[in-house]
Amino acid sequence: MRLSWMIGGAQGLGVDTSANVFGAAVARAGYYIFGSREYFSNIKGRHSYFNVLLSDSPQHSVNSTVNILATFDAETIFQHYDEVTDFLIYDKGVEAMTIDKVRSLEPEIAVKAAAILEKAGLGISIADVVKFLEKKGVKCIGIDYGPLMKDIINQLKMDPFVAEKARNMLCAGASFGLLGLNQKYLLDAIKSTFKNAKIAELDTLAAQAGFKSVQNSYNLKELPIKGHRVQLDGNTISAIGKLYGGLSFQSYYPITPASDESTYIEANQVLKTSDGKTRGVVVLQTEDELAAINAANGAALTGARAATATSGPGFSLMNEGISWAGMNEVPVLVTYYMRGSPATGLPTRSGQSDLLLAVNVGHGEFTRIVIASGDHAEVFSDAVMALNLAELCQTPAIHIIEKTLANAYAVMDEETITSGKFKIERGKLISPGDPENYKRFELTEDGISPRAPLGHAHMYYTGDEHNEYGHITEESENRIAMYEKRIKKGQLVFKVLQENQMANSVGSSDTVILTWGSPKGAILDAMEELKAKGISVQMVQVRLFSPYPSELMAKLLSGKKRIIAMENNYTAQGARLLTENTGIKPTHYVLKWNGRPMTKDEVVSSISDVVKNDTKKVVLNEGK
Amino acid sequence: MKVNEQLEFNDWCPGCGDFGILRSVESALSELKLDYTDAVLVSGIGCSGKLPHFVSGPIAGVHTLHGRALAFAVGIKLSNPKLNVVVDAGDGDTFGIGVGHFVSAGRRNVNMTIIVHNNGVYGLTKGQASPTLKRGEKTKSLPEPNINDPINPIALAISSGYTFVARTFAYNIPLSKEIIKQAIQHKGMAFVDMLQPCPTYNDINTNEWYKERVYEAKVDYEVKDQSEVIEKMNQAIKLAYPSDEKIPLGIFYKNSLTPSYGERISANISNYEDYYPSMQEIEESSAPITSIDSMVQARRVV
Numbered sequence: 065m066r067l068s069w070m071i072g073g074a075q076g077l078g079v080d081t082s083a084n085v086f087g088a089a090v091a092r093a094g095y096y097i098f099g100s101r102e103y104f105s106n107i108k109g110r111h112s113y114f115n116v117l118l119s120d121s122p123q124h125s126v127n128s129t130v131n132i133l134a135t136f137d138a139e140t141i142f143q144h145y146d147e148v149t150d151f152l153i154y155d156k157g158v159e160a161m162t163i164d165k166v167r168s169l170e171p172e173i174a175v176k177a178a179a180i181l182e183k184a185g186l187g188i189s190i191a192d193v194v195k196f197l198e199k200k201g202v203k204c205i206g207i208d209y210g211p212l213m214k215d216i217i218n219q220l221k222m223d224p225f226v227a228e229k230a231r232n233m234l235c236a237g238a239s240f241g242l243l244g245l246n247q248k249y250l251l252d253a254i255k256s257t258f259k260n261a262k263i264a265e266l267d268t269l270a271a272q273a274g275f276k277s278v279q280n281s282y283n284l285k286e287l288p289i290k291g292h293r294v295q296l297d298g299n300t301i302s303a304i305g306k307l308y309g310g311l312s313f314q315s316y317y318p319i320t321p322a323s324d325e326s327t328y329i330e331a332n333q334v335l336k337t338s339d340g341k342t343r344g345v346v347v348l349q350t351e352d353e354l355a356a357i358n359a360a361n362g363a364a365l366t367g368a369r370a371a372t373a374t375s376g377p378g379f380s381l382m383n384e385g386i387s388w389a390g391m392n393e394v395p396v397l398v399t400y401y402m403r404g405s406p407a408t409g410l411p412t413r414s415g416q417s418d419l420l421l422a423v424n425v426g427h428g429e430f431t432r433i434v435i436a437s438g439d440h441a442e443v444f445s446d447a448v449m450a451l452n453l454a455e456l457c458q459t460p461a462i463h464i465i466e467k468t469l470a471n472a473y474a475v476m477d478e479e480t481i482t483s484g485k486f487k488i489e490r491g492k493l494i495s496p497g498d499p500e501n502y503k504r505f506e507l508t509e510d511g512i513s514p515r516a517p518l519g520h521a522h523m524y525y526t527g528d529e530h531n532e533y534g535h536i537t538e539e540s541e542n543r544i545a546m547y548e549k550r551i552k553k554g555q556l557v558f559k560v561l562q563e564n565q566m567a568n569s570v571g572s573s574d575t576v577i578l579t580w581g582s583p584k585g586a587i588l589d590a591m592e593e594l595k596a597k598g599i600s601v602q603m604v605q606v607r608l609f610s611p612y613p614s615e616l617m618a619k620l621l622s623g624k625k626r627i628i629a630m631e632n633n634y635t636a637q638g639a640r641l642l643t644e645n646t647g648i649k650p651t652h653y654v655l656k657w658n659g660r661p662m663t664k665d666e667v668v669s670s671i672s673d674v675v676k677n678d679t680k681k682v683v684l685n686e687g688k
Numbered sequence: 689m690k691v692n693e694q695l696e697f698n699d700w701c702p703g704c705g706d707f708g709i710l711r712s713v714e715s716a717l718s719e720l721k722l723d724y725t726d727a728v729l730v731s732g733i734g735c736s737g738k739l740p741h742f743v744s745g746p747i748a749g750v751h752t753l754h755g756r757a758l759a760f761a762v763g764i765k766l767s768n769p770k771l772n773v774v775v776d777a778g779d780g781d782t783f784g785i786g787v788g789h790f791v792s793a794g795r796r797n798v799n800m801t802i803i804v805h806n807n808g809v810y811g812l813t814k815g816q817a818s819p820t821l822k823r824g825e826k827t828k829s830l831p832e833p834n835i836n837d838p839i840n841p842i843a844l845a846i847s848s849g850y851t852f853v854a855r856t857f858a859y860n861i862p863l864s865k866e867i868i869k870q871a872i873q874h875k876g877m878a879f880v881d882m883l884q885p886c887p888t889y890n891d892i893n894t895n896e897w898y899k900e901r902v903y904e905a906k907v908d909y910e911v912k913d914q915s916e917v918i919e920k921m922n923q924a925i926k927l928a929y930p931s932d933e934k935i936p937l938g939i940f941y942k943n944s945l946t947p948s949y950g951e952r953i954s955a956n957i958s959n960y961e962d963y964y965p966s967m968q969e970i971e972e973s974s975a976p977i978t979s980i981d982s983m984v985q986a987r988r989v990v
Contacts, residue, residue, distance in 0.1 A: 094990070293989055300987070308978050313766065332982075334957055336982075341963065343968045344956070344958075344963070344964075346964075348766060351788045351792035352788060355759040358753065358759035360763060361760055362764040363764065363767040363965065366763075366771070367768075368768075368965035368966045369970065370767070370965075484975070488974055488975070517966055518724075518764060518771065519724070519771055521724060522723075527751060
């Protein structure tokens with residue numbers, strides 16, 4: 065089962081909080097959750113929404129439609145009414161509001177929303193939307209938010225300005241009531257979310273009032289739970305993965321949607337270790353991304369596991385520093401939160417348009433490790449893996465996490481990250497026996513030299529071409545040897561990674577959906593529905609993009625009837641890398657570049673279209 | 689024949705101020721008994737950037753990127769606070785492409801030293817005007833006189849929060865060595881404005897030109913009480929804008945009362961100085977040893 069719930073409202077009015085509480089409450093009743101957050105580059109006032117998918121099994125995507133649209137303002141209704149299938153929860157106090165009065169509504173959306181209503185012979189007020197929806201069979205539940213909130217405010221004698229913000233929880237309470245689950249789950253979730261007793265009481269009363277306003281409609285049953293489950297967003301799970309993987313230095317410059325990772329690390333910078341010690345992680349907020357990458361480079365030279373986190377604009381600035389790291393064989397990790405490009409682009413929306421930038425970042429030819437995670441569990445394991453690969457190969461590593469994953473949360477089994485199956489591999493990190501005659505760039509068979517931290521040996525680093533000691537030389541034969549060293553070291557990656565860490569293959573079919581990153585979730589969630597329609601597909605999700613696993617990809621894709629490249633960009637960059645490295649070309653394309661995540665329904669409809677009609681290219685556009 | 693790891697020569701122009709700076713740095717390191725075990729020389733790009741490669745004796749050198757030496761240095765120092773980090777960078781490097789890092793390093797008061805090789809030109813790219821060249825001056829390879837106003841490095845350092853600010857002249861090796869030693873020993877961010885002739889491209893500010901103007905200023909530069917900070921900063925800035933043609937050398941400002949960045953980190957991480965990032969154990973027989981239990985449990989929903 066998949067039930068889609070969406071809550072929307074003005075940024076700053078608790079949309080996130082209510083979605084987190086609602087999700088936690090549903091999770092307490094035994095359901096798995098995938099929650100996706102969409103918001104403007106704005107702090108207060110613009111429309112933001114949270115789409116929560118609940119299910120009896122782990123989910124990784126959202127739907128194109130919503131079963132329950134939970135609202136406490138007019139704008140959310142105008143934005144999303146055409147997506148609702150079952151219930152609209154709305155404020156009776158805004159019934160008279162018309163589309164033209166909502167100034168924060170983007171004009172393009174206002175025109176579209178009005179056109180649908182006018183075509184149905186209706187006006188453009190919320191009351192008209194309600195009529196429109198009722199006709200479609202959607203039940204509209206009008207709640208008198210104003211009087212209900214007034215009662216609570218009087219009861220608690222609170223400042224109305226503060227208390228009015230609990231409308232979000234009233235809305236969440238009403239939503240929860242529709243599900244038919246025991247109210248205690250919601251109240252428990254509120255209690256553990258709000259530490260301030262007065263606020264907890266306020267939100268409890270609001271949730272109860274909402275709960276009472278509706279009737280059980282879905283009749284959901286509590287599900288048995290084995291072990292613990294955690295609710296984690298992509299930023300947080302990346303941070304935890306890096307810390308677990310031994311990170312001890314993180315530099316960053318503020319940028320959406322990357323900064324939350326760094327601030328989380330700083331908030332948790334004192335860590336206990338199993339040898340009875342505590343270790344502190346230095347988090348440095350730098351003056352710019354040039355400083356962020358190069359401070360991380362410096363930290364890595366001392367032997368610390370060092371990283372930075374950024375997004376497109378910052379990553380562009382890091383080019384030169386990453387090039388230096390390649391030249392000097394520095395194990396540094398860049399966690400790359402990919403958002404809508406180019407330039408400032410869509411700073412709070414998602415995209416996969418910078419993959420080719422990541423694999424080519426920095427001037428010059430050298431090994432860059434580039435890996436891309438497809439879901440929250442992979443974000444964790446890839447963070448550890450990226451730190452390992454950087455150090456094993458002594459070269460910069462880039463870990464791509466799209467905004468779609470960064471700001472989405474998943475409820476997952478705790479053992480996914482605490483199973484103890486993860487390893488830390490530090491490669492040829494040494495303290496040399498003869499530190500005065502140490503050669504930092506000693507030529508070796510595999511291209512990787514024993515690496516001593518600064519302070520442990522007489523040594524030199526330089527961005528100029530250098531000899532084994534790290535001194536500048538422009539001599540031709542040395543140049544040839546060092547150049548080759550920096551490239552051939554990448555081969556080690558193929559020896560240490562398992563096949564599914566390079567490319568993840570699910571199912572078996574002569575129709576392959578070739579993808580990477582977040583579309584993985586929508587594809588996996590769609591496979592069953594496709595099968596029921598008689599369409600069997602195999603998903604091949606590339607996780608390692610540099611060095612490229614050409615042999616494995618050729619093995620996985622040779623002889624396939626259809627290879628459908630499915631990506632969140634215009635030119636299918638992941639597929640271009642496949643062609644460049646193997647000569648294999650996709651037969652079909654399903655592409656989406658509107659900044660919104662791929663939905664399960666889009667996968668079903670587009671793949672059906674490709675398979676049934678041999679449509680060569682499908683362009684997707686769901687999501688507000 | 690074996691190619692030694694020590695370079696036996698260097699490739700600066702004859703008469704370059706860098707020779708004097710190299711000698712001062714070497715002597716300071718040697719008198720402070722610093723080598724690769726406890727010191728790192730970090731440099732930028734340009735003629736000055738090559739300095740670590742030319743130092744005799746076993747040191748560690750990190751020749752970085754144009755403008756970014758300080759950024760690297762901060763990362764090195766914060767990860768291993770036991771290392772004495774000395775940055776050598778040019779005036780274009782520090783006050784042009786890297787000026788943001790210069791200001792930010794002052795704000796943090798990181799316990800390290802930057803020596804800026806200040807010769808008014810971009811030497812290694814054939815003599816363009818640097819941010820310290822005066823407006824109206826036309827050095828040898830400029831097509832027209834410089835139309836930018838110069839930065840005053842001392843005033844910029846003071847206003848950025850540097851807690852040790854000094855100026856010396858490349859060919860006054862005894863003074864330069866002494867100032868570098870004090871800068872290294874200072875607990876905080878130290879800046880040494882190293883005036884230097886460029887015999888190839890700066891035909892105005894020559895060795896002789898400097899020798900006619902430089903003198904050792906004797907001022908009471910040290911902040912002994914918090915109440916003196918503004919007064920001593922003003923004094924240093926005034927000295928940096930002399931009313932005559934003379935160029936004062938020496939220590940302009942010193943404040944040991946401002947907490948260093950390491951001390952600020954220690955306020956959040958109590959064992960930072962004893963168990964800093966570069967020495968931390970993170971695995972045992974490849975198994976991670978960092979506990980994430982509290983973070984994971986905080987996100988438990990059931």
